[in-house]
Amino acid sequence: MKKYWSERIQNLVPYTPGEQPKDRVFIKLNTNENPYPPSPKVMQAIGAVEDSALRLYPDPEATALRQAIAEYHGLKPEQVFCGNGSDEVLGLCFYAFFFPGKKVVFPDITYSFYPVYTELFGLDYEQIPLNEDFTLPVEKFLGGNGGAVICNPNAPTGRTLPLSEIRRILHANPDAVVLVDEAYADFGAQSAVELINEYPNLIVVCTMSKSRSLAGMRIGYALGSAELIAGVNCVKNSFNSYPLDRLALAAGEAAIRDVEYFERTRTMVMHTRERTAQRLRAMGFFVHDSNANFLFITHPDKTGEQLQQGLRERGVLVRWFNKPRISQYLRVSIGTDAEMDAMCAACEDILKG
Numbered sequence: 307m308k309k310y311w312s313e314r315i316q317n318l319v320p321y322t323p324g325e326q327p328k329d330r331v332f333i334k335l336n337t338n339e340n341p342y343p344p345s346p347k348v349m350q351a352i353g354a355v356e357d358s359a360l361r362l363y364p365d366p367e368a369t370a371l372r373q374a375i376a377e378y379h380g381l382k383p384e385q386v387f388c389g390n391g392s393d394e395v396l397g398l399c400f401y402a403f404f405f406p407g408k409k410v411v412f413p414d415i416t417y418s419f420y421p422v423y424t425e426l427f428g429l430d431y432e433q434i435p436l437n438e439d440f441t442l443p444v445e446k447f448l449g450g451n452g453g454a455v456i457c458n459p460n461a462p463t464g465r466t467l468p469l470s471e472i473r474r475i476l477h478a479n480p481d482a483v484v485l486v487d488e489a490y491a492d493f494g495a496q497s498a499v500e501l502i503n504e505y506p507n508l509i510v511v512c513t514m515s516k517s518r519s520l521a522g523m524r525i526g527y528a529l530g531s532a533e534l535i536a537g538v539n540c541v542k543n544s545f546n547s548y549p550l551d552r553l554a555l556a557a558g559e560a561a562i563r564d565v566e567y568f569e570r571t572r573t574m575v576m577h578t579r580e581r582t583a584q585r586l587r588a589m590g591f592f593v594h595d596s597n598a599n600f601l602f603i604t605h606p607d608k609t610g611e612q613l614q615q616g617l618r619e620r621g622v623l624v625r626w627f628n629k630p631r632i633s634q635y636l637r638v639s640i641g642t643d644a645e646m647d648a649m650c651a652a653c654e655d656i657l658k659g
């Protein structure tokens with residue numbers, strides 16, 4: 307069956323995306339999508355794209371979008387790279403900055419796409435075990451490697467490393483790139499973006515899929531020194547010159563410029579998260595402190611699988627990872643207050659049984 311597959315991909319295990327059900331309506335708390343629609347200005351901007359413009363290729367450099375992102379973060383446009391979702395940006399960064407024979411380090415429990423990229427690109431890597439409480443053993447990231455990847459806040463735990471610790475890691479790895487994946491930083495973590503002009507080895511990867519409600523548009527970006535960004539561009543232009551289409555470029559610019567809407571919706575998500583955490587703790591769940599738009603929870607009376615199945619039967623989708631160390635946990639995305647009330651009620655029902 308794999309006769310014509312190249313040797314490179316014979317044993318490749320690809321990433322498994324969360325389920326997008328088509329058969330029935332669920333309360334969907336399994337892929338960390340935002341429960342609120344994007345800024346109304348996004349649809350206005352998409353509507354303003356002239357249909358005749360779609361005949362033409364988009365701006366390969368995403369000039370206007372990069373300008374808007376640069377202004378928002380207080381950086382220069384040459385410090386911004388835009389790609390087709392941050393998954394693509396991450397892949398391009400892995401290719402640009404890491405090299406076979408030089409070991410890349412990341413935690414054992416983190417975004418499961420990282421080992422997929424390292425395998426795809428034939429990189430050497432080590433998955434450093436997180437501490438028992440899922441905090442990061444910072445000492446193990448202090449030098450002697452060919453790159454480090456830190457998801458902050460971490461997925462799927464929601465735990466955050468303070469900026470002082472990120473700084474220590476950057477300081478200890480002057481000859482290697484430290485990639486900080488901030489997919490969830492807008493939900494309450496301190497961003498490492500403010501360290502970019504101080505550390506030429508820092509690259510921060512962001513996405514509009516979570517805090518800006520644009521998972522369906524596929525917009526991600528990287529921020530770093532002009533030299534690092536030029537490196538990512540070199541890989542991108544060797545692979546696909548036009549990763550963002552005209553609608554995505556317009557949508558992304560409108561989303562990043564609507565600061566008021568962004569602040570309002572991310573505050574709502576954070577508020578619902580704290581309210582939900584409290585309610586789950588009252589039911590006997592152990593709930594990790596989270597700075598993301600999800601909670602990582604476990605209950606002494608039910609297995610992770612029982613909880614996931616029970617919720618599914620009651621119309622609620624959550625993510626369960628059948629993996630060592632975390633198989634008793636569920637990752638529950640934060641929806642609206644009403645969705646979280648329904649999720650909590652379903653949990654109460656399961657625990658009663």
Ligand SMILES: *Cc1c(COP(=O)(O)O)cnc(C)c1O
Nearest residue numbers: 391392393417461489513515526
């Ligand atoms: C969701 C997520 C991404 C990918 O986001 P896209 O921009 O939708 O590709 C990257 N990293 C982490 C940790 C994520 O959770």
